[in-house]
Amino acid sequence: MSKRIAVLVSGGGTNLQALLDAQARGALGGGEITAVVSSTPGAYALDRAKAAGIPGRYTLSRKDYSSSQLYTKAMVQLLRECAAPDLVVMAGFLVILTREMVDAFPNAILNVHPALIPSFCGKGAYGLHVHEQALAYGVKLTGATVHFVTEEPDGGPIVLQKAVEVREGDTPEVLQRRVMEEAEWNILPQAVALFCENRLSVEGRLVHISGGAT
Amino acid sequence: MSKRIAVLVSGGGTNLQALLDAQARGALGGGEITAVVSSTPGAYALDRAKAAGIPGRYTLSRKDYSSSQLYTKAMVQLLRECAAPDLVVMAGFLVILTREMVDAFPNAILNVHPALIPSFCGKGAYGLHVHEQALAYGVKLTGATVHFVTEEPDGGPIVLQKAVEVREGDTPEVLQRRVMEEAEWNILPQAVALFCENRLSVEGRLVHISGGAT
Numbered sequence: 491m492s493k494r495i496a497v498l499v500s501g502g503g504t505n506l507q508a509l510l511d512a513q514a515r516g517a518l519g520g521g522e523i524t525a526v527v528s529s530t531p532g533a534y535a536l537d538r539a540k541a542a543g544i545p546g547r548y549t550l551s552r553k554d555y556s557s558s559q560l561y562t563k564a565m566v567q568l569l570r571e572c573a574a575p576d577l578v579v580m581a582g583f584l585v586i587l588t589r590e591m592v593d594a595f596p597n598a599i600l601n602v603h604p605a606l607i608p609s610f611c612g613k614g615a616y617g618l619h620v621h622e623q624a625l626a627y628g629v630k631l632t633g634a635t636v637h638f639v640t641e642e643p644d645g646g647p648i649v650l651q652k653a654v655e656v657r658e659g660d661t662p663e664v665l666q667r668r669v670m671e672e673a674e675w676n677i678l679p680q681a682v683a684l685f686c687e688n689r690l691s692v693e694g695r696l697v698h699i700s701g702g703a704t
Numbered sequence: 705m706s707k708r709i710a711v712l713v714s715g716g717g718t719n720l721q722a723l724l725d726a727q728a729r730g731a732l733g734g735g736e737i738t739a740v741v742s743s744t745p746g747a748y749a750l751d752r753a754k755a756a757g758i759p760g761r762y763t764l765s766r767k768d769y770s771s772s773q774l775y776t777k778a779m780v781q782l783l784r785e786c787a788a789p790d791l792v793v794m795a796g797f798l799v800i801l802t803r804e805m806v807d808a809f810p811n812a813i814l815n816v817h818p819a820l821i822p823s824f825c826g827k828g829a830y831g832l833h834v835h836e837q838a839l840a841y842g843v844k845l846t847g848a849t850v851h852f853v854t855e856e857p858d859g860g861p862i863v864l865q866k867a868v869e870v871r872e873g874d875t876p877e878v879l880q881r882r883v884m885e886e887a888e889w890n891i892l893p894q895a896v897a898l899f900c901e902n903r904l905s906v907e908g909r910l911v912h913i914s915g916g917a918t
Contacts, residue, residue, distance in 0.1 A: 606820055606823065606843075606845060606867075607823075607843070608823050608824075608841060608843075609820065609821075609822050609823045610822075626909065627822060627862075627909060628861055628862050628908075628909040628910045628911065629820075629821070629822075629862055629865060630849075630862055630863070630864055630865040630911075631820060631847070631865040631866070631867055633845070633867070647842055648841075648842050648843055648844055649844070650844055651843060651844040651845040652845070653820075653845055653847070653867035658912060658913065694842075695840065695841060695842040696842045697842065698872060699872065
């Protein structure tokens with residue numbers, strides 16, 4: 491039976507689009523995106539979901555909740571009642587969720603981080619800041635990582651990583667875009683497909699991929 | 705005028721061999737390896753140097769010195785008096801040198817580290833331990849980094865990096881060998897060539913490469 495996928499977004503939804511495109515061309519391991527939840531009212535990601543005919547489109551605004559924990563509980567309830575997902579994908583979702591989320595969907599939440607973890611991750615390493623950190627450090631390679639979400643920020647078991655070149659004169663914005671185009675939009679759908687094909691197994695910090703990554 | 709290169713080694717000297725091979729095929733930017741210094745008596749690297757006709761072959765045994773500082777002073781003296789290098793390359797050199805070395809050859813010492821710095825570097829991250837750490841963390845990509853040596857262990861400005869895939873079932877030994885073959889033997893000669901062609905300039909933590917990396 492095909493897996494039900496819920497995608498959490500906060501903004502423009504380019505990673506969501508990569509997932510929608512993969513599904514359209516049959517490259518999501520048979521998985522079906524049934525719900526998109528935005529933390530931002532009016533996020534363009536919701537328009538993308540509508541254009542792709544995704545039935546469940548929800549806004550759960552962070553501003554309507556007084557704490558991360560209350561927001562997380564509402565998110566878990568929304569997902570359970572309206573989406574019943576087999577897999578939750580955080581695709582540029584910029585709100586911090588608490589442990590109730592991980593408890594509700596153990597080893598069933600994927601996140602994409604725009605660096606080669608353990609480099610440039612953890613507290614303060616989100617959005618453009620990640621690329622600012624990489625450029626300030628002077629690395630010549632960066633990239634993206636898809637990992638299972640655990641309680642430790644950016645610390646969960648790693649599914650896939652892809653390297654991207656840093657070039658002379660890069661700004662954080664230019665590097666961010668290159669990491670998206672060359673890494674995130676590639677490995678996020680690939681990791682979701684592997685999950686939907688039941689090819690991922692987690693053993694401690696290690697993710698085993700049956701049949702290899704390709 | 706061609707640059708004089710001194711290479712510091714501790715063991716088998718496979719990275720030295722990569723440099724010798726590059727020089728033989730004219731791919732070292734006109735640089736010439738004039739001296740090889742081993743911290744270990746009888747290291748096979750010295751045989752490689754002899755076979756390649758390198759005139760200066762020295763052993764400076766760490767055991768003959770009571771402190772890192774005294775050893776470093778002897779190393780600086782040996783290099784200055786017998787080799788007068790424009791560039792010092794640490795190629796699998798496992799002895800810690802003190803700041804006198806950096807002061808003697810500022811922005812003129814290159815080291816190769818078998819990971820994508822800032823991942824898996826610093827204290828305790830040397831030799832096989834680096835690969836043990838990478839496998840324990842569960843990364844799917846690792847690699848190698850060539851950087852200028854500063855006082856901070858593995859913390860100097862980065863010249864080149866290359867990524868290498870981690871595969872299911874890898875042992876530290878298997879991964880170490882793959883990182884050598886696919887990354888170290890490639891980017892170390894390349895970085896040395898860039899230095900010898902005067903194409904590297906250091907600005908704070910950043911290494912600018914005139915004309916790009918290739």
